[in-house]
Amino acid sequence: MSTYAILGCGSVGYAVAEELVAEDKNVFILDVDEGRVEALRDQDLDARHANISEESVAEAVADRDVILILSSDVDANAAAVEHIRALGDDQFVIARASDPVSADELTELGADVVINPSAVIADSALRALETGELEYKARQLGEVIDRTEHRMAVRVHRSPDPDSIASAAALQAIAQSRDVEADIVYDGEIGHQENRAFVNLLGIELVSRDGIDLSEYDTIALLDHAKSGEPEAEQTADIIVDHYEHEHEHDVEFADIRPSVSATSTILTKYIQELDLGLDQGVATALLYGIRAETLDFKRDTTPADLTAAAYLYPFA
Known part of the structure; x- marks a missing residue:
């Protein structure tokens, strides 16, 4: 089992120590603050007083497999990395930086992994924001679908490709899970032999625009439609989901347009996940193929x- 040393046990170091101890890891702590060391010892942690920038610290942790250098003093962290690497390269060293410049310095000195707590916090906040937004959008999408009376x-766009067909099949599955019947409607032809095989093998049913009256549908969704080559201004819809920007503004109840992803199938997969929808093999395979096709x-x-x-x-595929 690996053994660990934490050099600098402020808020970051203590949080890491707690997690490691909870997993029954062998943890040795060095910190310059004598009061903090005493408090750690009161919690039955193996802690000792030391200035982590001194050369002797490298020898004190020479028997440890993993060294986490986590003090808020970046200069002390750099000195610790330098001294530890002077003794050899056998230990795995994680060091705390404060900015990109100090991160580069620590990497050059030999740290295997460099972390920046500010960047980690920002990344965590952005992930929480993304999760919250997806939850909100999924609820919105469900509400629009639920208002469908008939x-x-x-x-999908004219002569649809796998991404367009797959994302439509996913939205159809979401609608059906809410007891709403939905048809996938296409214009033109499914021209490529590969696309026809894709539809036939997965049993995806599509309805030609020529054979229906759109006025019979009380909810209309446009999926992966921006590249259709059709005048967007003439398209009416309640729902728009796409990974391309649209040239015209649409007055719709729900829109999710994300140029930051490469496939509309990716967007629909996120909704499938958020809504905790059971995926059948056909829809899962279609979505996976749609993503692979769009990203080559x-x-x-x-x-x-x-x-x-x-x-x-x-x-699932």
């Missing part, structure tokens, strides 16, 4: 959101 039309098997403009969506879908 039937919903999910319109993750080789073109792939974002972290595309990758996490694909990872979620893979076990």
